[in-house]
Amino acid sequence: MEYKKYEYDNYTVHFFNTDKFKSILLSTIFINEFTKESLTKSALLRRLLTNTNGILKTETDMVKMSYNLYNSYVGIENILHNNVLSTDFFMEILEDKYSEPGLLEKALDHYFNTMFIPNVENGKFDGNNFKLAKKSLSDLYDTEKDNKDRYAYLKAYEMIDPEYLRYPTIGYKECLDDLNEENMYEYYKEFLKSSNVNIFVFGNFDNDKVLNIINDRVKGKFSKNENKYRHNNFALEREVKEKIEQDKNNQSKLVMLFKLSDITDRERNVILPLFNRIFGLGSDSKLFKNVREKKSLAYVIRSNISREDNVLSVFAGINGESKDDVVNATKEELENMQNGEITDDEFNNAIISRRSMLNSFLDENTSILYSNVSKILTNNDDIDERIKKLETVTKDEIVEFSKKINLNIIYMLEGTNKNAED
CATH class of the missing domain: 3.30.830.10 (Metalloenzyme, LuxS/M16 peptidase-like)
Known part of the structure; x- marks a missing residue:
């Protein structure tokens, strides 16, 4: 190309x-x-x-x-x-x-x-x-x-x-x-x-x-304007904020927001997706296996990343009474990763999954175009560069990165109608 x-x-x-x-x-x-x-x-x-x-x-x-x-x-x-x-x-x-x-x-x-x-x-x-x-x-x-x-x-x-x-x-x-x-x-x-x-x-x-x-x-349709794109860096709060609202649903919706403090471009673009894959993305993630399957605390639980905002989110569909247990179990999984509890299988599977996804993008014209658009407008890596950098990641990098993740927000939309359908 x-x-x-x-x-x-x-x-x-x-x-x-x-x-x-x-x-x-x-x-x-x-x-x-x-x-x-x-x-x-x-x-x-x-x-x-x-x-x-x-x-x-x-x-x-x-x-x-x-x-x-x-x-x-x-x-x-x-x-x-x-x-x-x-x-x-x-x-x-x-x-x-x-x-x-x-x-x-x-x-x-x-x-x-x-x-x-x-x-x-x-x-x-x-x-x-x-x-x-x-x-x-x-x-x-x-x-x-x-x-x-x-x-x-x-x-x-x-x-x-x-x-x-x-x-x-x-x-x-x-x-x-x-x-x-x-x-x-x-x-x-x-x-x-x-x-x-x-x-x-x-x-x-x-x-x-x-x-x-x-x-x-x-020609003549536009005026000159600079690209004002920047990353959000929300201030890190000392205390965790909590809020509960009620709604006429059966299932309660729990959202936890974790702020990422002082992360590098490599951590944001290369390490964070791998951390997310191990932590809460997919059926073999720690949150799914341990919080949902082993402890039966959630109907659904997953993590997601907003790289531009430097925020990691965890969403869970739960019974409202289980809120504290789900929060504590999620924090425990994060603390385990911060203490180095990542198996070789978890690390290797995350690499394989990420590589497979990126390689699939190379067969899609829209993915190739917009990865280059992102590179030009936001200084992100293109697909080939992401694949190359993926092969250089170590397990220790993921552990060290996890120590920069801090829980700041707990919000729950509590379901109060036990007979309602979500």
Whole structure:
């Protein structure tokens, strides 16, 4: 694979040339700082831009265009990375030799029409499109409120920082009422001006031809803005914070948050995933085998990592009366690892599992692209580099790293209705 970078005043273009796959991937990533209100606006904008545009003014027209492009479509995804929101306009197109001559040019035209020619009249979004998009988002809020696992995670993170907005990339329902066709169009224009913009193309294509099309369509659309990405470093509290709320469920939802103090990039990107695999990820992890299986304290228990936030989380579905036992058993498993209690089988299985997962990514064009996107935007390693570094890890490194993990938050959404279904 060959990589080329083209830097311009207000945007950067990245080309990854490879003939390994039959399709070409497009990804334009807009990076912005965000607020509670702008998260909601971004979630609504995603729907406004993909439902229709200024040329294809109905959803039926958009579906027909997708059909004519061999089922290619423009998607938009919002992802939170600590202090920034990345908005990804993505598209996957069959290479011309597997479809028809000129397909890439047609797809690029539709791609940039969706990005730059919204369905707008008289300085505001089309009323019917806006109504449908707003209802779609409102309905999503109504279904999300029943997701108790997600709610428990969110409330636990709020105990670290009340202003923390890690999970709700769909925004907040209370902010939706203030949005209308006019102020959303103003937000769209500001979104283009305020973003740090990177354009990625991955596959087998003519660099000069594609670069000319991109420059012709995006020239003058953006203002220069720096990438403001950074890792979160929440202050380490001396005391563990605990909170219990009640809800009419049968099963209680327990979330424990562990802060990672003063960790290095190697620990964050290489050691942490291996620790997590041994500690609580999968059916052969310590939490699953000992807390769930041996002690029968949880219906489900697993650990997860948020590398950008320097946080390790443990989620458990339990009987509310078992909370203290589950917390103590989890702490015991961590203390055992801190004392060096990691078997050769646990260590080797973690390496094998991680290597297998990373190798599988090398067969997926999207995984290869986005690992390189992550490397460029956040200084993470690409897949090949992760595999190489994996082979250098020692058991002692995992033990020493585990000593930097500290329990800070315990949150439980206690189920009070023993006859309810979760």
